[in-house]
Amino acid sequence: MRRLTCLLGFCGFLSILPARAAPAPHVVHAVASFTVLADVVSHVGGAHVAVTSLVPPDGDPHEFEPAPDDARALRQADVVFMSGEGLESWFGRLAHAAGYQGRPVIVSDGIDIHTEHDGQQVETDPHVWNSVPNVIVWTSNIRDALIAADPADADDFRASAAAYAAQLHALDHDIRTAIDTIPPARRRVLTSHDAFGYFGRAYGVTFMAPQGLSTETEASAADVGKLIAQIRETGMTTYFLENATDPRLVQQVARATGAQPGGELYAEALSSASGPAPDYISMMRYNTDLMVRAMRPH
Structure with missing residues (x-):
């Protein structure tokens, strides 16, 4: 009986010891x-x-x-x-x-x-x-x-x-479904620089921009003039700024063509956590929604 009492006491002592923490996961x-x-x-x-x-x-x-x-x-x-x-x-x-x-x-x-x-x-x-x-x-x-x-x-x-x-x-x-609601002739978007080429090829949208593939390059006066002529010819009425680029060049084109602002696209940078594009999937949905709204016949 004495041995059983000691054993039970020892088990009780073990039960009040703090549990051994699991090893922290490798990060x-x-x-x-x-x-x-x-x-x-x-x-x-x-x-x-x-x-x-x-x-x-x-x-x-x-x-x-x-x-x-x-x-x-x-x-x-x-x-x-x-x-x-x-x-x-x-x-x-x-x-x-x-x-x-x-x-x-x-x-x-x-x-x-x-x-x-x-x-x-x-x-x-x-x-x-x-x-x-x-x-x-x-x-x-x-x-x-x-x-x-x-x-x-x-x-x-x-x-x-x-x-x-x-x-x-x-x-x-979902992006393909949304773009499919727009008549092919209206699938044209004016942005700050040429960052949406892969979007255009994947989803059937034509993008026009005064600046080239990198924001480090400068558009020539001839390039801007040619773009203005194309926009007037196609009848585009909306332009988009980008969250990470200088807006002045696309605004110059907009003034020359009468295009109106359609909002701010997130081409190559997420927004802050409180913004509309805090992660990649949100960014793509937000951009698509803005573009579709601008391209849809009024």
Whole structure:
């Protein structure tokens, strides 16, 4: 009886000891070049990944000027994600300043990249994310890179990537359905710079812009004059600004043609958390809604 009493007492003592905490999950520290990409990485990584975007919300990924904090983030990263295709022309300077010796993951690998001819020069269009099927490719590339960085959580990365890809397929279907309500002759949009080429090819919309593929380039007077003539010929009545670009050039074109503002599109940067485009899927739905409203016959 005495032995049983001691045993019961010992078991009671064990029951009041604090439970041993489960080991903290391994967190991959990821850096993404700009907000759209950072959002996709966050969805694929889930709780296993902490993501830092170098370019801030509403920031221009073409003309970004890195700061010392960006160099620090790069040095501390387990994995770095870039879209590539010439978008992040500043990354080499940042990597040199940070002493970064790693190899970034180029998430646009495997995408059918489009080029444009500007006189004798061939330019690559880097704005691949404005076509949803391309971001499904991103999702697979990001999943594989995260599995390589953290093999123990591979099953979770596969599951979250599959769930996000399903959301993207639904988004792609919804955009096509919305654009199909517009007569083909009216599927024309005037924007600040040429950032929606992939959207146009995927969904059958013609985009016109006074500025080229990069906000670092300047439109010539001849280019602007030609655009004004095209707009008058097609009868376009609405123009759009972009959240990350200088609005003055497109406003000049609008004044010359009588086009009226249709709102602000999010071409290559998310809004702040309180804005209308805090994540990629919201951004694409918001942009599509604005365009369809402007293109619809009145």
